[in-house]
Amino acid sequence: MHRYIIKRLLMLIPVLLCVAFIIFAIMDVAEGDPVYSVVSADATEEEIEAQREAMGLTGSLLERYFRYVKGMLQGDLGTSYVSKRDVMETYLTRLPNTLKLAAVTMAIALGISIPLGIVAAVNQNSIKDTVSMILALLGLSMPNFWLGLLLIIVFSLKLGWFPSGGYEDGVLSIILPAFTIGAGLAAFMTRSTRSSMLDVIRQDYLRMARAKGVSERKVIRKHALRNALIPIITVFGVQFSNVLGGSVLAETVFAWPGVGRLVVDAIDQRDIPTVTGALVMTTMLVTVVNLLIDIVYAYVDPRIKAQYMK
Amino acid sequence: MRDQIVEKKVTVSQKYKKRSTFISIWRQLRKNKGALIGLAMLVLIIAIALASPYIFDYDTQVIANNIKGRMQAPSADHWFGTDDMGRDIFARVCYGARYSLAVGVVAVLFALVFGVTWGAAAGYIGGPFEDITMRICDIFSSIPSVLMAIAVVSALGKSTFNLMIAVGITSTAPFVRVARAAVLTIRGEEYIESARAIGVPEWRIVATHIMPNSVSQIIVQATLRVGSAIISAAQLSFLGLGVPAPAPEWGSMLSAGRSYIRDYNYMTLYPGLAIMVTVLSLNLIGDGLRDALDPKLKR
Amino acid sequence: MSEETTNNLILDIENLVVRYETEDGIVRALNGIDLQLGYRQTIGLVGETGAGKTTAALAMLRLVPDPPGVVECDKLMIGGRDILNLPAAKMDEVRGKDISMIFQDPMSALNPVFTVGEQIAESLQIHEQLDKKTSMERAKEMLEMVGIPGARANEYPHQFSGGMKQRVVIAIALACNPKLLIADEPTTALDVTIQAQVLELMNRLKEQYDTSMIMITHDLGIVAEVCDTVAVMYAGKIVEQGTLEDVFNHTLHPYTEGLFNSLPNIKNRTAMLKPIRGLMPDPTDLPAGCAFAPRCDYATEECKRRKPQLKQVGPTHKFACLAYEQEGFHIKRGNR
Numbered sequence: 022m023h024r025y026i027i028k029r030l031l032m033l034i035p036v037l038l039c040v041a042f043i044i045f046a047i048m049d050v051a052e053g054d055p056v057y058s059v060v061s062a063d064a065t066e067e068e069i070e071a072q073r074e075a076m077g078l079t080g081s082l083l084e085r086y087f088r089y090v091k092g093m094l095q096g097d098l099g100t101s102y103v104s105k106r107d108v109m110e111t112y113l114t115r116l117p118n119t120l121k122l123a124a125v126t127m128a129i130a131l132g133i134s135i136p137l138g139i140v141a142a143v144n145q146n147s148i149k150d151t152v153s154m155i156l157a158l159l160g161l162s163m164p165n166f167w168l169g170l171l172l173i174i175v176f177s178l179k180l181g182w183f184p185s186g187g188y189e190d191g192v193l194s195i196i197l198p199a200f201t202i203g204a205g206l207a208a209f210m211t212r213s214t215r216s217s218m219l220d221v222i223r224q225d226y227l228r229m230a231r232a233k234g235v236s237e238r239k240v241i242r243k244h245a246l247r248n249a250l251i252p253i254i255t256v257f258g259v260q261f262s263n264v265l266g267g268s269v270l271a272e273t274v275f276a277w278p279g280v281g282r283l284v285v286d287a288i289d290q291r292d293i294p295t296v297t298g299a300l301v302m303t304t305m306l307v308t309v310v311n312l313l314i315d316i317v318y319a320y321v322d323p324r325i326k327a328q329y330m331k
Numbered sequence: 332m333r334d335q336i337v338e339k340k341v342t343v344s345q346k347y348k349k350r351s352t353f354i355s356i357w358r359q360l361r362k363n364k365g366a367l368i369g370l371a372m373l374v375l376i377i378a379i380a381l382a383s384p385y386i387f388d389y390d391t392q393v394i395a396n397n398i399k400g401r402m403q404a405p406s407a408d409h410w411f412g413t414d415d416m417g418r419d420i421f422a423r424v425c426y427g428a429r430y431s432l433a434v435g436v437v438a439v440l441f442a443l444v445f446g447v448t449w450g451a452a453a454g455y456i457g458g459p460f461e462d463i464t465m466r467i468c469d470i471f472s473s474i475p476s477v478l479m480a481i482a483v484v485s486a487l488g489k490s491t492f493n494l495m496i497a498v499g500i501t502s503t504a505p506f507v508r509v510a511r512a513a514v515l516t517i518r519g520e521e522y523i524e525s526a527r528a529i530g531v532p533e534w535r536i537v538a539t540h541i542m543p544n545s546v547s548q549i550i551v552q553a554t555l556r557v558g559s560a561i562i563s564a565a566q567l568s569f570l571g572l573g574v575p576a577p578a579p580e581w582g583s584m585l586s587a588g589r590s591y592i593r594d595y596n597y598m599t600l601y602p603g604l605a606i607m608v609t610v611l612s613l614n615l616i617g618d619g620l621r622d623a624l625d626p627k628l629k630r
Numbered sequence: 631m632s633e634e635t636t637n638n639l640i641l642d643i644e645n646l647v648v649r650y651e652t653e654d655g656i657v658r659a660l661n662g663i664d665l666q667l668g669y670r671q672t673i674g675l676v677g678e679t680g681a682g683k684t685t686a687a688l689a690m691l692r693l694v695p696d697p698p699g700v701v702e703c704d705k706l707m708i709g710g711r712d713i714l715n716l717p718a719a720k721m722d723e724v725r726g727k728d729i730s731m732i733f734q735d736p737m738s739a740l741n742p743v744f745t746v747g748e749q750i751a752e753s754l755q756i757h758e759q760l761d762k763k764t765s766m767e768r769a770k771e772m773l774e775m776v777g778i779p780g781a782r783a784n785e786y787p788h789q790f791s792g793g794m795k796q797r798v799v800i801a802i803a804l805a806c807n808p809k810l811l812i813a814d815e816p817t818t819a820l821d822v823t824i825q826a827q828v829l830e831l832m833n834r835l836k837e838q839y840d841t842s843m844i845m846i847t848h849d850l851g852i853v854a855e856v857c858d859t860v861a862v863m864y865a866g867k868i869v870e871q872g873t874l875e876d877v878f879n880h881t882l883h884p885y886t887e888g889l890f891n892s893l894p895n896i897k898n899r900t901a902m903l904k905p906i907r908g909l910m911p912d913p914t915d916l917p918a919g920c921a922f923a924p925r926c927d928y929a930t931e932e933c934k935r936r937k938p939q940l941k942q943v944g945p946t947h948k949f950a951c952l953a954y955e956q957e958g959f960h961i962k963r964g965n966r
Contacts, residue, residue: 040470050486158618162611164562166569167585167603174596225738231693232733233753233802234726237718247743259472266475270566274589284478285570288485296485300478307473323786324742 025319029312038090040304045086048297076102089297098298103290108298112280116302118188119279122271123264125199130206130260135253137207138214142222143241153211160208165267169201169274186276198275202267206260213256217249224248251322258314262307356547359623366619372612380428387422394418394577402595411601414584415591416577420598423579424605430580431609434495434573435561439553441499442560446506447549453507454514455537464511468504476501480563484572494573498563502556509552513545547624551617558613565606581606640810640842641667641690644705648685648866650698655914659685661866664940667810667859672836672843674853676889677863680910683846684734686863687812690844691731692721709809727757730803734815736795740787746773746798747783753805772801776831793824800832807839814846829855850889854878859946862886865911865921868940872947882949884926887961920952928953928961 064072073079080088092099098108141153176197177185183197184190221227222245230244231237269281276282280299287295360366387393397417405412411420453464471479483497514537517523526536567573568582576583581602588598648660660682667673675683688694692713694701706714708729713721733739741749750772751765760768770780776797787795796816803811813832817825833856836843845856853860854874861871862885870883881887888906908925911917917924923933930953938950953959 036466036470039466040474043470044474044482047482047486158611158614159607162558162607162614164565164582164603164606164610166566167599167606170585170589170592170599170603173592174599178593178596225733225735226741228688228693229731229733229739229799229802230741230752232691232725232731234722234724234756235752236722244741244744248741251743262473262475266477269475269477269481270569273570284481288481288572291485296482300474300482303478304470304474307475311473322743324788 026316029315033308033312036308037305040308041090041093041301042086044297044300044304045089046082048293048300049082049085051291051293093301098301099294101287101292101295103287103292103295108294109302111283111295112299112302115278115280115283118277119265119268119272119281122195122198122202122268122277122279123261125195126203126206126264126267127261129199129203130210133203133207134210135214138211139218139241139246139249141211141215142218145219150215153215157208157211160204161212163204165201165205166270166274168204169198169271172197172201173274186274188276188278194275194277198268198271198277201271201274202264205267206264209260210253210256213253214249217252218245221245221248247321251318254314254318254321258311261310261314265303265307356620356623360619363619363622365615366623369612369615369619372608373616376428376609376612377432379425380432383422383425383429387419387426389426392419392422393426393579402591404595405597412595412597414598415587415595418579420584420601423584424581424601427579427581427584427602427605428609430491430574430578431561431564431606434491434498434564435557437495438498438560438564439502439556441495442502442556443506443549443553445499446503447510449503450507450510451514451537454511455533461511464507468507471501471504476563477566480567481570481572484567489572489575491574491578494564494567497567498560501563502560505552505556506549509548510545513548547620551621551624554613554617554620558610558617561606561610561613638668639666639707640669640671640709641665641844642705642707643690643703645703646686646689646706647702648682648689648694649700651700652698657913658916659866659913660689661916663861663863663866663868665861665868667842667844669809669842670840671859672845672857674857674860675844675846675863676848676850676853676860678848678910680913681863682866683863684814685866687731687814687844687846690812691725691729692716693725723757726753726808727806728808729810729812730806730808731812732796732799732803732814732816735819736792736799737819739799740795742787745784745786746790750783750798750802750805753802757806769801769805772805773798775804775835776801793820793828796820796824796828797831800828800835804835804839804841808841810842810844811836812844812846815848816845817849817852818847832856850878850893862889865916866913867921867950868948869922869951870949871940872944872949876944876947880944880947881961882943882947882954883951884928884953884961885922888925920950926953928959930956 078085089099096109098112100106101108101111104111137153137156141150144150172183173185176182183193185197186194188194227240227244230240235244265281268277268279269285271277272279272281273285280303284296284299286292287299360370395418397413399417400413401415401417403409403413403417409419409421411424414420414423449464453461479501480497483500484493487493487496523536527533531539564573565580565582565585568580569586571583571586573582574580584602585599588595588602591598643663643665645662645664646660647662650657650659663682663686665673665686675686677683685694689701689703690706690708692701703714706712708724711724711728713724716724740746744752747766747769750769751760751762754760754765754768755762758765766783770783773783774780778794778797778801782790787798790798796819800816816832817828820828829852832843835841836856843856845852847853857874859871859873860877861868862877862883863869864885870877870881870886872880877886878890881890885906888904891904892906894903906925911921911924917934919932919934919936920926920929920938923929926933932955933952936952938952940948940950942948
């Protein structure tokens with residue numbers, strides 16, 4: 022098992038290098054020479070050249086990329102054009118806020134979707150099932166930022182239960198943005214839970230469990246759920262990336278000081294080092310989380326575990 | 332001589348099969364209430380999109396400022412009210428369907444053509460090319476698609492066309508996967524071998540034998556992707572990175588409405604509803620198609 | 631039926647009817663069967679796929695899925711206890727304790743995410759209120775009993791071969807020493823050599839545990855090996871029933887004859903196989919008369935109009951066929 026984890030970690034390195042390159046290359050296409058956003062209008066040719074050198078803008082794309090990777094390995098993502106602060110430092114001050122939001126989002130999504138998916142599957146084609154599926158479909162079709170706006174209208178402006186934005190009110194501040202991102206995720210996960218449960222519910226081993234005298238409740242909660250969760254865990258990895266994506270919108274709507282806002286603001290200000298740094302770090306985060314989920318997956322499913330033990 | 336006859340027979344029966352597949356898909360779809368509702372909704376939305384230039388004058392009714400008539404609540408004159416520039420929101424929402432549908436469809440077509448070609452090639456050629464393709468797909472699905480699209484738009488500059496490209500790029504990976512998987516499942520089938528044995532060129536084998544088999548999955552994927560592409564485009568416009576003002580794009584209308592959410596919340600209501608209804612119709616059709624094409628998945 | 635005889639029966643079913651009400655029509659899976667089984671007796675339920683054998687077994691455990699399944703019955707007693715109207719919680723106590731079942735496909739009957747030991751121990755925890763540790767000890771003993779080293783209790787089902795899995799399933803079914811064991815084609819999914827081993831094992835354990843058994847199969851060879859009595863089923867009804875001697879040597883029903891003629895004869899290899907022509911009728915649309923009439927060589931006009939009733943012909947032998955109403959009728963197989 023340890024060898025498997027080490028192997029996966031080693032495989033991570035080329036993937037991360039590739040990610041950094043893709044993002045670096047995209048950002049390189051950006052029109053306009055970033056030097057001019059920094060130097061004063063009456064700068065001399067020499068001053069501009071010196072500045073370009075200082076900003077690491079000389080050389081071919083590959084040269085600059087390797088310089089960037091070298092810096093990255095030492096934890097240096099460059100300096101913001103705008104705030105002149107270290108990008109890594111800025112990113113790390115914002116990251117906890119986004120992770121907090123992501124964690125609450127995941128909790129809300131799981132808390133809604135797994136019970137709902139199970140109820141829908143167990144009562145297939147009943148009213149409960151139909152209502153759950155309609156709710157899930159609406160959740161999937163609703164743009165998250167619009168849901169955020171609706172939540173503000175109802176729960177903060179009309180009812181005054183939650184603040185309409187900001188960070189100051191602790192737990193209260195996090196509920197609406199988390200729900201904004203979580204609704205779509207919950208909808209998706211409800212559908213996956215249901216179809217995964219439906220697959221499992223027809224299996225002989227559930228009939229076997231019933232024939233042993235296991236109560237219906239336990240058949241569902243112990244025998245069926247454990248099997249149904251396996252495919253759900255795999256989709257959860259991909260969903261983490263969507264949660265971070267969703268947080269870009271939710272953080273904008275609710276003025277939440279996280280990574281998503283950082284990126285959006287940086288783009289407004291054409292602050293390329295910040296955008297590149299934040300994207301690279303976020304993608305790394307997703308990749309590492311996916312790896313962790315794969316490992317958890319191996320622990321949950323003995324069949325996979327056995328495969329890797331060999 | 333005999334081979335020719337056999338080949339003819341094969342093509343005839345395939346043509347017959349193709350037609351009957353579409354008929355049977357329609358028969359299945361007709362039984363699905365959700366899909367029919369979705370289809371009716373989509374037809375209506377397309378009709379509105381096509382008709383809006385004849386109903387509203389773009390220059391005077393959709394984008395012209397009318398400061399005197401700003402912020403009117405919904406009424407008989409202005410069904411959805413007017414916005415901060417005094418423009419009729421109903422006219423703008425109707426006109427907005429043109430942008431959302433165009434961006435969604437073009438972006439997905441781009442992703443489809445590019446992704447299916449790439450994926451089919453990867454599956455067919457195999458080897459390191461296939462491995463690299465799949466790794467790239469993995470990477471693309473681990474970069475949050477909103478962030479990816481933001482990066483692309485900010486690199487290329489804000490315009491409707493660049494928005495389509497950005498959304499298209501983020502929708503490509505699923506098509507690569509579907510096409511590759513489809514090719515893999517039939518790569519080893521005997522009728523492919525026999526086509527090769529009678530000297531059918533490789534590209535023809537892919538185009539006439541392999542791709543038609545994955546068409547159904549690709550159609551389903553495309554329908555569902557248009558819906559998510561519309562949401563992505565609206566998200567980018569909401570962030571100020573999509574269709575430039577003053578065009579009546581739903582996402583940017585919501586962005587404008589956000590500033591007035593406290594006192595004039597109808598400004599944020601209707602454009603969002605329009606997005607949801609459009610995406611819902613596509614999701615209903617996509618789900619219905621998937622059930623119709625694969626009865627095993629019917630749940 | 632008097633009190634006394636009831637008490638001597640492990641299983642007593644009268645007029646069991648099961649139908650599945652689906653969108654495409656009503657599937658009539660079981661159309662009124664009576665079944666009695668004495669203690670320590672083994673009965674074989676024989677018939678083609680779709681004859682309603684598995685449905686009958688599920689109905690005895692009250693595990694017919696509802697919806698779409700609808701079960702009606704005049705009497706359903708196990709070990710002298712009426713289980714027809716038992717509430718769900720009480721029924722959980724009966725299953726696994728009084729009556730248990732071995733399923734056809736051992737590959738899918740074991741839960742992939744639990745060790746085999748845990749799956750055996752679970753029955754013991756439910757029915758004998760054993761704690762985790764004791765029940766695992768007992769589970770290991772059960773594994774030894776079915777010929778698997780106890781140390782393998784901590785392994786997962788995918789680590790076992792098909793025959794081994796079926797042994798595990800048998801261990802689960804017998805863990806709480808049930809009075810009645812239903813085996814639903816327990817060897818069909820296994821290789822021939824493994825089949826013999828598993829059958830031998832079941833025969834031995836049945837004796838050892840004093841268990842009554844219902845052996846569901848389509849293989850008359852298995853019936854000859856393990857059963858005391860046989861019930862031949864066709865389209866949800868019993869068409870012939872009796873001791874092995876009655877049914878094998880004094881065959882009366884044309885369908886039973888057809889089953890025997892479909893068997894390859896090892897002693898006489900030149901003999902032609904005589905398969906029964908046609909297919910089982912559609913259970914959503916059963917014929918008005920005898921369900922077997924469309925495939926029967928002896929069918930008369932009367933057979934197509936009227937449903938035959940089960941008739942007692944000897945102390946133990948029953949059959950349902952209208953052709954015998956003709957004077958001097960006998961099937962070709964005759965009384966050997």
